[in-house]
Amino acid sequence: MSEPVTAFSMFSEFDIALFRSGKHYKLYEKLGSRTVEVDGEHGVYFAVWAPNANYVSVIGDFNGWNSAEHPLMVRWDESGIWEGFIPNLSNGTHYKYHIGTATGEKLEKADPFAIRTELPPRTASIVDTTWYMWEDQDWMDRRYDKNALDKPFSVYEMHIGSWMRDPADPERFLNYREVAERLVPYLQEMNFTHVEFMPIMEHPYYPSWGYQITGYFACSSRYGSPQDFMYLIEALHQAEIGVILDWVPSHFPGDAHGLYRFDGSHLFEHEDPRKGYHPDWKSYIFNYGRNEVRSFLISNALFWLDRYHVDGLRVDAVASMLYLDYSRNHGEWEPNVFGGNENLDAVQFLKEFNEAVYTNFPSVQTIAEESTSWPGVSRPTYQGGLGFGMKWMMGWMHDTLAYFKEDPINRKYAHDNMTFGTVYGFHENFMLPFSHDEVVYGKHSMHYKMPGDDWQRIANLRALYAYMFTFLGTKLLFMGSEFGQTAEWNVDQSLDWHLLDYEPHQGIKKLVSDLNRLYRNEPALYEKAFSPEGFQWIEMGAREEGVFAFLRKGHDAANDLMVVLNLTPVVRRNFRVGVPFLGEWESIFNSDDPIYHGSGISQSIVNAEPTYWMHCDQSISIDLPPLAGLVWKRKSKVK
Structure with a gap:
């Protein structure tokens, strides 16, 4: 006994x-x-x-x-x-x-x-322990600078179980340590600053992608022990790569061993299904008005930041938390005490969560997946905001993909999709996301969202990424998209790494790596990423030509960049673009470069002329390659 x-x-x-x-x-x-x-x-x-x-x-x-x-x-x-x-x-x-x-x-x-x-x-x-002899103190001492809002922040979103499987046994998951051996050098090669893991908290149903969690404090045992996961995080930190975890405080499943009716009562969830049951996901909504539940959730957030040295939390499905009528028909929800549809308890919880995170871990970031126009998501709570560091720019993502899906001959009718983002783009600290949600359930891979023949699809994709990495905000790209995965994401198998045997996919991979390097090396692309002072349209009305031009600005005007996009398959010779300064302008990036499997139409250096154009006192005349993005930088000043 x-x-x-x-x-x-x-x-x-x-x-x-x-x-x-x-x-x-x-x-x-x-x-x-x-x-x-x-x-x-x-x-x-x-x-x-x-x-x-x-x-x-x-x-x-x-x-x-x-x-x-x-x-x-x-x-x-x-x-x-x-x-x-x-x-x-x-x-x-x-x-x-x-x-x-x-x-x-x-x-x-x-x-x-x-x-x-x-x-x-x-x-x-x-029964286990989170004891670990960490060797990442150098990163921890400096991550405030690495995570700052005026520094480059480029995220590789990935699902550990389907990023790469054992080549000798495609049914076997790689464990966290094996992932570290492969992932760290890959992210270094690709120049991403951060990696975001889709939920690694324990979940019984693997095809839920981790979003139906039963073990909020346990990393999934499919891939190893807590110490194995810490080893992966430590290896990333030693390679100067930050780690973000996808966190799900919005709902949990009804598995018999989990949180649902934990002590025979509706302990963690609301008893009233109008508040406590999520019709889309067939799951249960936390009772944010219950003090002990808020303690549970905020403790969970701080646990990952504390014990696992995580550098940020991306909070899933924030919109579903904020609105009582989210995905509900009339009569299926109950208004708040003021008669509105806002979930006041959830609003207060999110504010408390962000205050607790930034009070205890001021060098991390919280990022909201929030798809509505709720005001102040990424504004401090003392200013009336929810307190997040950043917010996914879902509107930009939908508008941009809607434009690029169009055959170029019809893009003039969707022209405003490309310019509308700056109307509201500085209301929040926005992250531009091409996430897992965009490459599943019949939405097609990023590759097959693009129109045209094979060459045009690849060229469109290169131009899309050139636009993304030079536009406002921070960046997020889902695994496989960086080399032009052709199939939709399948959680039950590895990415199609064999595609990298082919030059067009090698070209996309090289392009993303170089765009990340450009983003990290050019202050104009990140110093004022969330400020209207960091962005200026030069050409936003060339609807028939499918051409866009904008300036990116940092603290030093000498580092300003001119970005020009030609989003038609037509070569435009001697296209004139207004620039803010006289002198030589140098092409520092061209998505049509042969190293990316492009056509090779390019110029190295052009001289600005004192010709008024596009509201600028000087301008340059350049050749625009088909379906391409160009970045120009002032090489010298006029003496």
Whole structure:
């Protein structure tokens, strides 16, 4: 027979007060399981929040999953926390909580704070530690500068399980350490500044891509241990690459072992399905008005920043949190106390989340996937905003892809799609996203969104990326798009790396690498990325010609860049473009360059003439390659 449970607590009265008020942001130091020593005995302390349970015990491989052998004790302070110490247990112990509900149900639940789980489809929690001998202090000391809003921020979004599989066994996932061996040199070659991992928190259903989470504090055991994942993050940091995690506080699935009806009641979710059930995703919405739930979620955010040295959190589906009527018909939602459709509890939660993150980790960034015109998403809370560092520019993404999908002969009718973004582009700190959502479910790969024959598709894609990397804001590109993956993303298999045997795909890969280098090396592209002072249209009315020209500006006018796009398959010789300065202008990037599998129409240096053009006192005459983006920089000043 196993040792009996001993009364023991890691909670102070202050901890309980913070928890019950929704202000305990380090619950991962208290709830869950951890190895401790009590009165000279080594064992494991368990603590779980189940306020409406009649009985809670720990079941596991150490007691034959016997629900009667190791009951926990409920605290006297009405916090709803059950806890206890079981001697002679250690890391590696498999367990769950057996919960007897007020209605007589017997539930078996995984630990909401478990930091490791069994390999799905098995669902037990595993006692483990997040101890790791980190060797990334140099990065941590300098990441405030690397993550700053006036520095280059180019993100490679990826799904670990389908980025690359074992070449010898395509069914086998690479583990976190194997991913590190391949990913780090690849991102260095591609010159991305950051990588964003789609949700790596434990999720039982692999095709959910990680967005249906049951283990919020556990990195997926499909790819290894917590320390294996830390090794991957450390390797990225040592290579000067920041790490962003996709975080999902918007909903959770109804799996029997998960958060849903955790103690027999609607503990984490709303009881009213008009507030607590998400019709699109068949999942459950957190009750942001419940103090303990806010503590759980904010603690989870800080856990990844603290224990895993993560550099940012991209928050999924923010719009679904903000609006009570999101994806609901009339009569399927309940207005707030003022009669509006805003979820006031969610608004307050998001503000508290961002305040907690930036207070405790001022050198990180939070990024909102928010698809509406909600004001101030990326403005500080003291200015009435939600407090995010950046927001995905979903409108720009939709407008841009709508333009590029058109046959060039019809693009003049969609011309305004390319210019409308600057009407609202400085209301937020925008990130330009070409994400996973755009290459699935019949939307086609980025390659096959483009019109024309094979050469034109590739040329269009090169021009699109040239536009993206030289436009306002920061950048995000989904894996495979950087080399022109032709098939839609399939979570069940590796990317089609064999495409890199072909010159057109080699050209796109080289182009993205060079665009990232250009973005990182040219201050005009990032110093004023969110300010109207950093952008100026020069030509936005050449509808018939399909030509656009704009200036990008930094702190020093000597570094200003002129970007010219010709988005038709017609070569335009001697096209005149206004420039702000006389002197020599040098072509520093041309997406039509032969090294990118382009046609090679180019000029190296042109002299600005004192000819008034496009509201500029001087201008240059240049040849515009077909379906291409050019970047020009002043080479010398007139003496």
